[in-house]
Structure formats: C-alpha cells, structure tokens
Amino acid sequence: MRCFFFPCYVYACICTPLLATSMVSLTRLEEVAGKAETLRCVLRSALLEDAPRIEVTIFEQLQKLLEHWFSSSSTSVAAAPQSDDDAHLLIEQYYLQEVFAAMLFLADESFPQQNRTVRVETLPRLETFDIVKSEFYVDVHVRRYCAEMLLYFCFSRVCQTHRVVQALYPLLLHGNRALVSGESQNHVGEGLFNAPRFLKKKKFLSSLLNGVLTTLLDGVMGVVRVLLLDDRVEEGMTMDAAKQIASLFYTPLRRAWLLKEGSVTYTECLTLTEQVALLSAQLVNLLACVTEKSVTPEVEPAQHRLPLFLKMQSNRQGRLLKRETIEERLQLGIATILNATLHLPPRDKEDNSVFARSYKCFCLYNRHLLTPAFRTLTLRVATGGGDRDEVLLALRRLLALARGCTLGPSPRALLLTLEPLSPGLLELLALGDALPAEHCALLEGILAVLWELPAQFEELAHILVRGALTSVRGSYTVDRVQMKVFVDLQCASPTAVRIRGLRRLVLHAAIPKDAVCKVLMATATMCQQRAAMSNAVAVEERGRSSNSAAFLYTEEELEGNADCDSEEIMLGRMVEEMCLQLSAEELFGTRVTLDRVCEVLSKVATISYACWRWAVLLIPRVLAVDVIHAIFTAYASAMERQKAARALLSQLQQLSSVVDALQDDVVDTEAATTLEICIATVQQYDSDAYTDDATFSEWRTTLRMIEESLEVSSTASLVVHLLALSRGAAEAASRLSRKHLASGRKTVSDNCLGDAKECSGVVQPAMWLLVRVLVEVDDACAAVAACTTLTWWSLARLDSVDSSFVSRLVLDLLGVDESSPVALRSILSGVTSAVTPPRISCMKVRLLDVLLGLCDYDEEGRTLRNIDDYCKLERKCTLYDALVGLCGSQHSPIVQVAALHLIGHYTIATYPRVSLAATCTLCVDVFRHTTHEMAKAACASMLSHVARALETMDVLAALSDVDLELLHRMAEAMCSYRGAVGDGDDHESVIHHHGRCIRSVLQHSFHVLREA
Secondary structure (H helix, E strand, C coil), X not given: CCCCXXXXXXXXXXXXXXXXXXXXXXXXXXXXXXXXXXXXXXXXXXXXXXXXXXHHXXXXXXXXXXXXXXXXXXXXCCCXXXXXXXXXXXXXXXXXXXXXXXXXXHCCCCHHHHCCEEECCCCCCXXXXXXXXXXXXXXXXXXXXXXXXXXHHHHCCCCCHHHHHHHXXXXXXXXXXXXXXXXXXXXXXXXXXXXXXXXXXXXXXXXXHHHHHHHCCCHHHHHHHHHHHCCCCCHHHHHHHHHHHHHHHHCCCEEEEEEEXXXXXXXXXXXXXXXXHHHHHHHHHHCCCCCHHXXXXXXXXXXXXXXXXXHHHHHHXXXXXXXXXXXXXXXXXXXXXXXXXXXXXXXXXXXXXXXXXXXXXXXXXXXXXXXXXXXXXXXXXCCCCCCCCXXXXXXXXXXXXXXXXXCCCCCHHHHHHHHHHHXXXXXXXXXXXXXXXXXXXXXXXXXXXXXXXXXXXXXXXXXXXXXXXXXXXXXXXXECCCCEEEEECXXXXXXXXXXXXXXXXHHCCCCCHHXXXXXXXXXXXXXXXXHHCCCCXXXXXXXXXXXXXXXXXXXXXXXXXXHHCCHHHHHXXXXXXXHHHCCHHHHHCCCCCHHHHHHHHHHHCCCXXXXXHHHHHHHHHHCCHHHHHHHHHCCCXXXXXXXXXXXXXXXXXXXXXXXXXXXXXXXXXXXXXXXXXXXXXXXXXXXXXXXHHHHHHHHHHHHHHHHXXXXXXXXXXXXXXXXXXXXXXXXXXXXXXXXXXXXXXXXXXXXXXXXXHHHHHHHHHHHHHHHHHHHHCCCHHHHHHHHHHHHXXXXXXXXXXXXXXXXXXXXXXXXXXXXXXXXXXXXXXXXXXCCCHHHHHXXXXXXXXXXXXXXXXXXXXXXXXXXHHHHHHHHCCCHXXXXXXXXXXXXXXXXXXXXXXXXXXXXXXXXXXXCHHHHHHHHHHHHHHCCCHHHHHHHHHHHHHHHHHHHHCCCHHHCCHHHHHHHHHHHHHHHCCXXXXXXCHHHHHHHHXXXXXXXXXXXXXXXXXXXX
C-alpha cells in the first residue's frame, strides 16, 4: 500500500486558503502524523532489528495515537471538534497498519486458544492492578487488551472493511510480493513477521483476515477493492490479482474468527460447507455490482467527513482508474472466481481425492451461489413476492459474468451457467417487445457479449437448441403496470414459444453470421438425434413401410398446422426455412471452406425433401472442378494442401453416401456425377502433395551427397548423384506438365510443385551448388547432368514463379570478367579449387547451354520471356543485348561461338522479338571487328540457320524488301569472303557454304513468291 507522509512543508503548501479556519486542525493532524511516525520507528526496531525490550514504549506510543481516535468516538458527532474527526480519518486511512502491527506484536499468542468467544460491540477496557510493572515488557492484561482491541477494530465496523483488509493483508507478505510494482505494501518494513518466533502471530493474523472475508457482509467486497480494484494494481497484474482472490474461494480456510450476534468466535475447523455458504451469500450480491458507485462509494459516513484538502487528495487518488476500468476488473474477478470454483479436474484412477474435493466444491457453489443467483431464469422456481424483480437481477448477474468472460478468463463457468438458463433466455427472446425496456436492454447486452466469443459459437448453439426442447415447470408473466417479470408455475412454457425465441435469435440483426451457421448445424443435429430416439415411433414406422430410404420429416408434416406440431416437426421446419431463406455466409460461415459446405449439405439433406433438393441443386455449383482447382491453388504449402485434401475427402465421402442413400433420378444425377469427379480430383491433390513432399526430401539428400563429393573431389560419386538429381528434375517437370494439361491451366506455374516457399528454399541453393560444379569439375558427364538439371528447374520455374532467381544467377555469372577470378568468387561463394580464366570461360559456355535448352524445350516461351523482362527491368536492356555483348573480341573465342550459336536459336524461339535486321547487323559487326575466324564461321552458321528457320515458318517471304536486301548482301559477302593470310581454309569454306545456303533459301523463296 502507498504510504503518505504529512511533513510541515506539505501543510505549508495547502494551508494558505484555510489558515483562518483550520489552523488548529492542521496542527492536530501534524501531531497525529508525528506520533504515527514515532510508532512506526519503534515497531521497526522491535520487529526487524530484534529489540524486544521496548514493548512498553510501543504500547505507550500506541495509546498516544489512539487517544485521538477515542476522543473522536467518545463525543457526539455534533459536538466533536473537527480536528478529532480529521485525526480519526487520518489514522484509518494512512496509519491503521501501524496500529494493527503494534496490537498484533503486543497481543498474547495463545489468546485464540484461551478465549474462544469475544464480544466486539463495545470498546474493550484495560484492567488496572496495583502490581509492580516492568519498565520494558507489558503484562498479560495489556496483551489481552491489545488482542481484544484488534478484534474490535476488525469486526465492530468502526473502520471500513476495505481499510481493515488494506492494513492487515500486507502484514502476511513475506517480502515485497505485492500486486503493486515498485511500491511497498508495508509501511513499517518488508517481512515484519517472517521470523519463526512470529509463526503464531501470523496464524492469528490469517484467522482475522479469514473472518473478515467470510463473516462481514462486505468482506469479499473489501478484499476485491484492495487486491483488484485499487488504482495501484497495474494493468498487467489484474489477472494475477483475480487468480489470487479466486484461490480464497476453493482453498479450505480452516482457522477463522467468525462474527455472530455481536461476538466473534475462534474456530480451527471451519468446514468447506460453512465457508462456501458464507462466501456465496456475498458473491450473489457481488455479481450485481457493476457500477462504480456500488464498488467505490463516494459518500463517506457522517462521522468521517473530510476537510477540503483531504477530500481533494482522496478525489485525486480515486480517479486514477476510469469507471469502465473498475467495472471491467470487477467482471474479470467474478468470472475468474466462478471458473475456479466450478472447475473439475480429470479423474485419477490412483488418487481420486483431488477430483472428489473439486466435485464437492462444485456442488456446494451450485447450491449456494448459482441457484439463488440465476434460478429465476430456469423456469423451475416461482419468483418470491416483494418489490424486487428477481428476473431483472438474474439478468444483471448473468451480464456481469458474461462480460467478465470476454476479458480474458475461460468461458467455462459461463457455459455451465447458461445450460440450465437457456429455456428462460429463449422465452424472454420470444416475448420480444412485450418485455419492459430495462429487461430488453439487459437481454440485448447479454447476447452482444455472447457474440464476442466466436470460439464458443458451436457450444452456445447446442446449448440454445437443447434449451428450446428442455421441459420446464413455469413460464414468464409480464406485469405491464409495475414493469416487472414474474415466473408463473401454473402455466408451463410451451416448446413452440421457445422455438419461436430461437428463430428470433437467428433473425436478430446483431447475430454474427458464423453463429447462425452453428445454430443451423446444431438444429439439424438435434433433429437427427430426436428422430433416432426410441420414442420417435412415427419416423420408425414410416421408415419400415417405405421401400426407399425416408427423410426425417415428410412434406405433409412440415406443411401441417403449427399449433398441433411436435417438437421435432417445428425444428425440421425451422431448418428448412433457414436453408431456403438465409444467405451463403449465414449458412456456411464467413470463412467458407469446401469441407464446411459438404458438412452442412450432408447434415441438412436428410431433414426433408425440400432440404434435399436444395442440397443436390447446390452441389454442382460449389463442387465444380474449377472451384476445386482454384481453392487448392491458394494453399501455399504441400502440407496445407494435403491436410485440406484429406479433410475434404472425408466430408465428400459422407456427402456421397447421403446422395447414394436418397436417390432421385430427376434431381441427383448431376450431383452424383459432380461428386465423383470432385472426389477423384481431391484424391489426386492428396497424392500429389505426398509425392511433392517425398521429392523435396529426396532432393535434399542428393544435394547433400553432391556437396560432400565436391569437398572430397570424388568425381565418380559426384556424377552418380548428379544424374539422379537430373532424373528427379526431369520427372518433376514432366509431372507438372501433365497436371497442366489435365487441369487446362494456361501456365504451368498455376499448378506449382508443392509449397512454393519450400520449393524455392530447396532449388535456389541447389542452383548455386550446380554452378560450383560447372566451375570446379572438369568432367563432361557431370557438366551435362548439371546443365540438364538447371534447364528442367528453369522450365518448371521452381526457382521462382517469375524466373527472377535464375535470371539474376545467369546474368551475374555471364557478366563476370574472364580474367578476374576474384570477381567470380565475390558472386559464387564456396568455390574450393583454383579458378582460372579458362574455367570461367567454360562456365559461361555451359550457362549458355542452359539458355539453349530453354530455347529448345520452352514451348510456351514463358521462361525466356521472364528472363527478357527481368533484363529490361533490372539491367535496362534486353536479353538479346546481353547475349550480343558476349560476341565482342574481349571474350574468348569459345564464348563468342557459343553466344552466336545461342543467338540464332533465341531469335527463332522468340521471333519476332528479335528482328532479322538486328541479326544481320550483328553479323556485320562480328565480321568487321572480331579477329577469330571461328567466330566468323559461327556467325555465318547462325545467320544461315535463322534464314532456313524463317523459311520453314513461312515468314521469310513476308519480310520487307529492306530486310531481304540486307540478307541478300550478307549472303553475297559471305560467298566472296576471303580470310586473313596464314589462317586455314576450313573456316573460309564454312563461311562460303553458309553464304550459298542463304542464297539458295532466298532464291527458293523468290520463286515461291513469284509462283504465288
């Protein structure tokens, strides 16, 4: 608790406006504060510094402090000086803990055992005897007097109950274990009575607190105010505080001073039954305390009126918590207490004592707390006479409990309480506007709070549906004159009324759509359960007399007179109306899933023919193959896809069994066909998910083997693992292609392999590892396997959906300076062997082979377009421009030749992205600037290949005259080309051959065009 001091400088600050009227009062208050401080100091010496020879000093200081209290109490309120009233309040509010600590220290430890009953109606008197007194220790009469005074202060109501608790509770703490962070609960010092010699005093203290809690009318309220509602209890500690309070209600207290008819009696065998009865009476009232005024009264008793400056101080302290916060904390505490008292642990076969004790506690609180608090909502007990509206009070208590369950505690107590109250709530809903306004507002509030518990919608729905069919003894009667509601046991509530209340609940504007869905399922389930009961004779006879499977209710029954209907018929009609009138979100929930749709359809289809027809007409719409593909494509991981597929399969099979059992050739042919196709599609997704997961696992193992082979330079082992990885990549790409063709998707990426994130997490590091193979390993078989794997993964776009990863990888490596191994190491980390310029050139050639594979096998051209788009976005050039850059003389001849060969295939694969004129211009530049005859020969071969391919594509004849003229000039130049002196004639003859081929292509195209 916070300790407040009143030194002189504080009074100097506040006494100026009151100097003329309150100078004497301020002086007296300062005197009281000084005496209290002196008492605090000597107590600290006695309790903490082990100085027991100052008992007389402590008693004298205690008497001096209490003189102000006695002078205030012994005079009438009208005649008492204002200063004495102020001193009385000052002691109670700020120094009561010092007074109690002194009394407890001086009291006889054996007093509870020697004096079982003590009267607290009158102020105890100190008996005086003519005996020699010690200068250091008090005698037995003083000790008895201090114990009686302590009981008098705690139980005579001379002090407010929460002040008593506020003073006593910290004395039990072992240290600074308060609910207030950073502030001491103890004014004198921490752990005052921790020493073993004070064990009996602590037992005396705990018995006092137990008695205050159980026997004072506001004992529970006092504890709640101190431990939970105080503004010094921080926001993050409210749940711990509520749990600490709740523990007092199910833990046997045993020792207590019990107040009865002006006397307190000590007992060490307080039974759990007595404890629960005493606490429950207070809890019933506490359940209705939802306003600040009822919890923290602002009006003090007349004898405790505050002077102006203390009133301002009190108001400042009392307004640190908002009214809404106080209400929320009280409601949270109520919910926590009820959850703790109604909790039943699981049974233990070896030791059943814990369950037995909890069950006894549950039964006792059910009898003494829940029954008197909520019995009017069960429609089983008549309301008592008098001015109190028991129904209104029960609704207030239920609202307080419900609000508390939305603030963090478990809704277990709320659900247990709602089960027997649901018939009364449904009848109140059925009465609707006939209820008084206050009852309507409370009912609306309860429903609004219930809808804040979405996790409990299903259980709430089942509780309400069961409540509609539960047999009760009475019904509600509304007194429109007095605006009250009573329970009339002479007229039992008809089931039709409560079902009407359930319908109003479903049609209520504020009810969440997810709750409506749960009510529909609960109602359909109840219909099936009631139809399966042994007393459903009509349904059984109808099933035996029919040749085919029967619905639960016939059309004639559902269209009959509502006044004569049975409970099952009314519920069946309600399900039918909900299916035909409500929206899709209300029927299936806001988060619609296919398994949820199938569950609802299979549940309601058996109710009636109308529900059946509605279900089978809906099946082809919601379970079409396109819908299945769209939903499963949205799952990010293979695990999620497989889990969803298996959950959906079970519901589809159940729905299929319903369709097979209730045959109607006119209606369900399309539905049955749709279900068969849907089940096959989902089974395929389940199988694919399992295969994809196994594929990733196999790839991880193989990649680990490849890395180990690289580390030990084992080429033979490396080749084996690379070939296995290449086969796996080819199979994955083929499987994706088959899925693409089967599903009719526009792109393969729409049916990605497993989890896109998991896939890229495997493939991307693997691509870097394969590039290491291309750099470090001088083996043709290993290089071919690595290039093949890179090609298949790129075609299937397993590295990334937009091919951005492989684009960045290839372009960064192709741009490395061949004469700078350091540049390569900065991009490709982990290279172990020495990197030479020839190795870099060889790596570039093999990466160009990967792009060449894309040109040959990318039938859609999607991957090549992705790489080209990446170049435009990140490099501000096209892929063609990047390849042309590799044809310069600064690159090695093998890179130039490989680049020119790739350009020819790339031109054909992406035509018309690269024009014939651009290719001819490249050839002119190569012949003009390169010094390598092999590159010139490769250029001629590339141009000849482009010309023949364009002719095959019937494009050459449609080219403009400018392009044809440029191609013709290139052909003539190649036919007349003469190489440099000293070079071999092989390259020159190759160039001549391709020049003649181009000339022949042009002549053939010209003849064809002329004939046309």
